[in-house]
Amino acid sequence: LSSKDTPISVKPDGVQRRYVGQIIQRFEKRGFKLVGLKMLQASDGLLSQHYRELVKKPFYPNLVDYMTSGPVVAMVWEGLNVVQSSRRMVGPTNPAEAPAGTVRGDLSLHVSRNVVHASDSVEGAEREIKLWFEVVEASAFFWIYV
Numbered sequence: 703l704s705s706k707d708t709p710i711s712v713k714p715d716g717v718q719r720r721y722v723g724q725i726i727q728r729f730e731k732r733g734f735k736l737v738g739l740k741m742l743q744a745s746d747g748l749l750s751q752h753y754r755e756l757v758k759k760p761f762y763p764n765l766v767d768y769m770t771s772g773p774v775v776a777m778v779w780e781g782l783n784v785v786q787s788s789r790r791m792v793g794p795t796n797p798a799e800a801p802a803g804t805v806r807g808d809l810s811l812h813v814s815r816n817v818v819h820a821s822d823s824v825e826g827a828e829r830e831i832k833l834w835f836e837v838v839e840a841s842a843f844f845w846i847y848v
């Protein structure tokens with residue numbers, strides 16, 4: 703795992719609203735490289751680890767209902783400064799505060815339906831990639847996340 707890799711997920715509302723392609727295109731256009739991609743139904747257990755700092759928050763039950771309301775498209779992206787840059791591209795947690803041009807600012811209105819996940823730190827990115835993916839050597843020259 704390296705600080706050049708970060709997880710980005712399209713949440714169930716983004717999948718249901720058919721935004722997977724547009725979201726992938728934003729990161730490809732910026733110059734990042736897709737190194738992992740899968741669709742899955744997130745479990746309560748996976749989410750309680752992913753959002754371990756939030757399990758006691760009053761909004762947590764609604765967050766789990768939302769995140770399990772349909773499939774998630776989980777990805778790993780690679781590139782220079784990808785953790786910080788992708789987080790900027792996604793925008794603030796609350797779409798009401800997200801500038802136009804960010805994924806959340808362009809595609810969402812409410813914090814409970816903010817379309818996409820991005821990690822907020824290199825340590826968080828590493829922890830989340832290990833939680834959601836396995837890394838495999840796809841050839842002598844590159845590794846992919848599955």
Ligand code: YYY
Nearest residue numbers: 756761765794795796813814816819820822
């Ligand atoms: O990293 P990010 O997704 O931007 O925000 P977090 O503070 O990690 O919260 C995770 C997730 O929880 C957020 O994307 C939506 C939801 N949430 C909420 O529903 N209501 C809040 N007041 C805060 C967060």
Ligand code: MG
Nearest residue numbers: 820821822826
């Ligand atoms: Mg977060």
